[in-house]
Amino acid sequence: MIIDEDDESDDVDRVQHFSHHHPLILFEMRTEYFFESPSCKICGKLCVDSACCCKCQFHLCLECSLLPTIQSGAFEKIQHFLHDYPLILCGKEVVEVPCSVCGTPCLGPTYGCSRCNLFLPKSCAELPQKIRNISHLSHSLTLASQNSKEGGRVISKRSRKARCRLCHKDCCDFAFCCNKCNLQLDVECALLKPTIEYPGHNHRLTVGEKIHDKLECNFRKTFCKDSPAFRCLECNFSLHLLCGPLPCTVKHKCHIDTLTLKDQYVEDDDDDDDFYCDVCERRRDPRLCVYYCAEGCPMIAEVKCVISEVMASLKGKRGDVALRIVGRYISSKMISKELAAEVI
Structure with a gap:
């Protein structure tokens, strides 16, 4: 059997998977075509039925190639853009681990990868991959890992975690980032939008629940810390809650x-x-x-x-x-x- 990847006929089933830049062709794996069965690039198991890119010798087993992405719904297993391996839905109502995205305890339905110790509650599993925030209109923000990865596993961690530009809290393993501007926002702050009109200031202000490090209030000239505050990311402008x-x-x-x-x-x-x-x-x-x-x-x-x-x-x-x-x-x-x- 010879697979022509340029064949655009309806007889060839293709799938565009997030893990590979070329379309993958679905076909039945037969031993006469391969000296040994290739391994799936996601789960590592030997492929019986496969989605294949022969140009790159890239193989996925059929199960991993057809996993639902992002829109978790009621699926017991999903393929998420944040992780190379499938995430399995945990049956417990409460999973006593912190979410790898937002850092809060996982409550309710939770997806996880036990081999990498990565867990996402359903709400974080359905976060968008890219957003555009009015505080940073020049570029979109992408939800991405803060660590270097290889084959789904973390191979190196930053010696110091990235800090959220709005609340100055250390971000979890994942954050919304603009690499061009070296900007990171934790999930909660990235989904906020400036809504407060402040007289004499050109931009609307965003209110944060808690500032985690010293930020000087532009009115009182004292520090905002461990309390709510108004922020303007474009001007690095801050106000105590009671000053705004x-x-x-x-x-x-x-x-x-x-x-x-x-x-x-x-x-x-x-x-x-x-x-x-x-x-x-x-x-x-x-x-x-x-x-x-x-x-x-x-x-x-x-x-x-x-x-x-x-x-x-x-x-x-x-x-x-x-x-x-x-x-x-x-x-x-x-x-x-x-x-x-x-x-x-």
């Missing part, structure tokens, strides 16, 4: 009425100079802004005690919201439309 625009109102489970932002709040009947947050019932700094009930209820909440709703509003989960910068009487707004990074 905050939602004028929030609705929180701690109180039935809407809470309103106030620069400072000192109770008229407080004679002992002790000021308390009504959510955590701890002393608060009266110089800091709070959320209070404008309907007359005795409810005063520190920003940190309603931070879940503040961050939800800033990330667009509550629609377009009015914002205000504390102490400067400057209004702003959050744009909730087209929040997700563009998949390409």
Whole structure:
């Protein structure tokens, strides 16, 4: 049997597999055509039925050549662009290992490769390979490994992990990268989009849940660390959360009425100079802004005690919201439309 790879007739079955640059021809493996059965380049098993590129002597067993890619659905085994070997769906509801992409514990359905100790929960297994983020419009960002690999195995690791440009956290084994600009973003930050309009700044700001290293606030000239902050990647511009625009109102489970932002709040009947947050019932700094009930209820909440709703509003989960910068009487707004990074 002679296989003509240039034959474009309908009698020849072809598959374009991500692991090889040429189309692969599907055919039945017979011993008279080969001195010995070739091994599959993905799983390593001997090929019985094969997808082959004879120009390159590249072989895949039929099972690996037809594995579903990325769109995991309910498949028990998938072929993922991040890994050379198939990923198997684990039957446990909770897999007590960190995700190789985002670093958080794997919860729910998880795909894994035990030989390489790589695990992806279903949500991360379905991440796009390329995105375009408005913070870096010059090039697309590609989800890729931070380590050198050969044959599916990690052969060398960076002595120092790549650091996310937005939150300054060390990235996991995989990150969204632009190699032309030496830019890395962890998965969570790469999927964020600048939505906050800040007066006097040419670009919209992105709000990050936590800054993991010292970044100087451009307003107070002190460091943002271990707290939320506003960031502009294009200008390397940073603001403490309380230095930037905050939602004028929030609705929180701690109180039935809407809470309103106030620069400072000192109770008229407080004679002992002790000021308390009504959510955590701890002393608060009266110089800091709070959320209070404008309907007359005795409810005063520190920003940190309603931070879940503040961050939800800033990330667009509550629609377009009015914002205000504390102490400067400057209004702003959050744009909730087209929040997700563009998949390409």
